[in-house]
Amino acid sequence: MAPSRLRGLIAAAAITVLSLSACSTGPADGGSEATGGSSASADAGAFPVTIEHAFGETTLSEKPERVATVSWVNADVSLALGVVPVGMPADSYGGNENQSTPWKDAKLEELGAAIGTEGAPVQYSETDGIAFDDIAATDPDVILAAYSGLSQEDYDTLSKIAPVVAYPEVAYGTAWQDSTRIIGEALGLTDDAEQLVTETEQAIADAAADYPQLEGKTFIYGPLAPATADAVSVYTANDNRPRFLTELGMVQADVVTENTKGSEEFFIPWSAERANELDSDIFVTWVPDEATKDAIATDPLLGQIPAVQNGALVADSDNTLTLSVSAANPLSLVWALDRFLPMLGEAADKA
Numbered sequence: 001m002a003p004s005r006l007r008g009l010i011a012a013a014a015i016t017v018l019s020l021s022a023c024s025t026g027p028a029d030g031g032s033e034a035t036g037g038s039s040a041s042a043d044a045g046a047f048p049v050t051i052e053h054a055f056g057e058t059t060l061s062e063k064p065e066r067v068a069t070v071s072w073v074n075a076d077v078s079l080a081l082g083v084v085p086v087g088m089p090a091d092s093y094g095g096n097e098n099q100s101t102p103w104k105d106a107k108l109e110e111l112g113a114a115i116g117t118e119g120a121p122v123q124y125s126e127t128d129g130i131a132f133d134d135i136a137a138t139d140p141d142v143i144l145a146a147y148s149g150l151s152q153e154d155y156d157t158l159s160k161i162a163p164v165v166a167y168p169e170v171a172y173g174t175a176w177q178d179s180t181r182i183i184g185e186a187l188g189l190t191d192d193a194e195q196l197v198t199e200t201e202q203a204i205a206d207a208a209a210d211y212p213q214l215e216g217k218t219f220i221y222g223p224l225a226p227a228t229a230d231a232v233s234v235y236t237a238n239d240n241r242p243r244f245l246t247e248l249g250m251v252q253a254d255v256v257t258e259n260t261k262g263s264e265e266f267f268i269p270w271s272a273e274r275a276n277e278l279d280s281d282i283f284v285t286w287v288p289d290e291a292t293k294d295a296i297a298t299d300p301l302l303g304q305i306p307a308v309q310n311g312a313l314v315a316d317s318d319n320t321l322t323l324s325v326s327a328a329n330p331l332s333l334v335w336a337l338d339r340f341l342p343m344l345g346e347a348a349d350k351a
Contacts, residue, residue, distance in 0.1 A: 042063040042187070042188025042189065043188050043189065043190055043191055046063070046185075046188035046189075046190065047060060047061060047062050047063055047188060048060060048061045048062070049185055049186070049188070051165055051182060051185060051186060052168070053146075053165065053166040053167060053168050054150075054166055054167055054168060054169055054170075054171075055150075055152060055155045055164075055166050058163045058164060058165055058166075059163070060142060060163055060186060063187070063188045064140075064141035064142035064163075064186070064187065065141055066086045066138065066139060066140045066141045066142075067083055067084075067085045067086060067140060067141065067142055067144060067187070068085055068086055068087040068088070068135050068138050068140035068142070068143050068144070068162070069085050069087070069088045069089065069143070069144045069145070070089060070126070070130055070135070070143065070144070070145045070148055070150070070158070071089065071126070071145060071147060071148035071149065072089075072147060072323075072326070072327035073146070073147035073174075073176065073179050073327050073328070073329045074088075074144040074145060074146055074147055074148070074179070074183065075088035075089065075104070075121070075144075076103070076104060076107075076327070076329040076330075076331045076332060077144075077146075077176075077179055077180050077183045077184075077329050077330065077331075078144060078183060078187070079104065079107040079108065079111065079331065080107065080180070080196055080329065080330045080331050081180075081183065081184060081187060081189050081192055081193060081196065082111065082189075082192070083187055083189075084108065084111050084113040084119065084121060085121045085144075086121060086122060086138040086139070086140060087121055087122040087123075087124060087134065087135055087137075087138035087140065088121045088122075088123060088124075089123070089124060089125070089126045089131075090123040090124065090125050090126075091104070091323070092125065092126075092127050093319060093323060094319040094320045094321075094322060094323030094324075095320075095323075096320070098115040098116070099115075099123055100115055100123075101320060101323065101324070101332070102320065102335060103324070103331040103332050103334070103335040104331065106331075107331055108120065108121075122134065122137070122138050130150075130154055130157075130158070132157055132158070132161070135158070135161060136161045140161065140162045141162060141163075142162055142163050142164075142165060142186060143158050143161065143162050143163070143164045143165070144165050144183055144186065145158070145164055145165060145166050145167065146165055146166070146167055146168070146174055146178070146179040146182040146183050146186075147167060147172065147174040147176075147179045147327075148166065148167055148171070148172070149167075149171035149172045150164075150166050150167070150171070165182060165183070165186045168182065170238050170264050170266075171264075172238075172239075172266050173238035173239070173264070173266060175240065175243055176200075176240055176243075176328040176329050176330070176333065177197045177201075179329065180193050180196055180197050180200075180329070180330060181193050181194065181197065184196070196330050197330070199330075200330040200333060200334060201247070203333075203334050203337065204244075204247050204248065204333065204337065205247075207248075207337040207338070207341055208247075208248040208249050208341070210341070211248075211341050211344065211345040211348070213345060213348040213349055214248050214249050214250055214341075214344055214345065214348050215249040215250075216249065216250070216251060217249075217250050217251070217281040217282055217348050217351060218250070218251050218252070218253045218254075218279075218280040218281045218282070219242070219245050219250050219251070219252060219253060219280050219281065219282045219283070219284060220234060220252075220253050220255070220256055220278050220280040220282075220283050220284070220307070221234070221235045221239075221241045221242050221245060221283075221284040221285075222234040222235050222267065222270070222283075222284075222285060223285055223286060224283075224285045224287075224296050224302055224305075226292070226295040226296050226299040226302055227295070227299065230269065231272035231275075231299075231301065231302060232269070232270040232271070232272050232275055232278070232302070233267045233268065233269050233270060234256055234259075234260075234267060234268055234270050234278070235266060235267050236256070236260040236263050236265060236266060236267060236268060237252060237256075237257070237260065238263065238264065238265065238266050239266040239267065240325070240326070240327075240328035241284075241325050241326060241328070242256075243328070244325055244328055244333065245284070245344075248341070248344070250282070250344075253278070253279060253280035254279075255277055255278060255279055255280070256280075272301040272302065273301060275301045275302050275304050275305050276304035276305065276306075278305050278306070278307075279306050280306065280307055281307060281312060281348065281351035282307050282312045282313075282314060282344065282347045282348060282351055283305055283307035283308060283312065283313050283314070284313075284314040284316075284344075284347075285313065285314070285315055285316070286315070286316050286317070286322050287315040287316070287317050288317060289317055290317070292315070292317075293313065293315040293317075296308060296313065296315070297313070307347075307351065310350055310351055311347075311350045312347040312348070312350045312351040313347065314343050314344055314347045316340075316343065318339075321336060321339055321340060324336040324339075324340075325340065
């Protein structure tokens with residue numbers, strides 16, 4: 001994983017800084033085994049296909065049988081479409097004993113490729129950057145990076161291994177719907193991807209209907225770290241976390257919209273001395289423990305945030321839940337709904 005994304009990981013999950021993301025063997029040959037027993041089949045006439053992205057365009061002449069992924073999201077989307085990667089990053093942040101997640105484990109099990117079994121994907125670490133050698137060792141036909149922060153150098157190096165499907169415009173700014181459609185196109189599963197987007201959006205809408213108090217509530221989403229140099233940051237509309245809240249019927253606060261116009265970043269730093277200007281009905285953040293939530297409320301600067309004053313602070317301390325919204329995709333969001341929405345609903349009642 002690139003150093004810029006490592007910084008983003010802590011921004012996504014830890015409140016102290018903004019400077020931070022068991023290897024099993026996958027199938028060695030191509031064919032149906034390379035997709036872990038998947039029943040996914042390409043759309044008729046789907047190939048060749050050319051996909052435009054931030055570094056130009058990538059043409060796939062035929063359906064890729066061996067799929068490798070980098071960064072978050074991409075492996076989850078591939079799995080949601082019924083295609084098991086031959087290689088994918090280990091989930092070091094928010095992951096379980098499998099260096100995976102509950103939603104990923106469930107789908108791998110369904111597809112007959114559970115971690116630790118013969119058909120499981122190879123897992124490689126991205127904590128020190130992209131694992132180029134490990135990816136090359138999986139002999140992929142395509143490398144999925146529709147949601148990622150690849151640099152030009154990263155892209156060029158990966159392209160020597162296999163065709164790369166990079167992000168369309170903004171690093172780490174690809175909406176989960178777009179990631180799903182792009183990966184669906186790359187795998188020849190365009191119709192399946194569209195159906196997956198529709199079903200996921202419907203699941204979100206159905207869950208939101210049980211919390212009508214969320215409709216129209218303004219929000220700010222960002223890390224809060226009492227008594228630190230980087231005490232406040234705010235996620236922009238480029239990030240999937242605010243996007244998720246808007247899909248629930250909530251509205252990003254004007255102060256964020258006005259201060260992030262034209263930004264291509266997924267977050268902006270904010271002076272703690274101006275914390276009182278962060279006006280919204282609800283403020284959503286991550287905390288390592290309950291004591292930190294209390295410290296935010298009593299902090300002389302952060303305590304001036306209107307939502308904090310009103311008791312409408314959503315402070316999540318579950319790294320896996322944080323990851324499910326940060327690395328938003330059709331599998332993780334559905335898993336998150338009945339865990340995250342009650343917290344938002346409680347805050348909305350106080351607002």
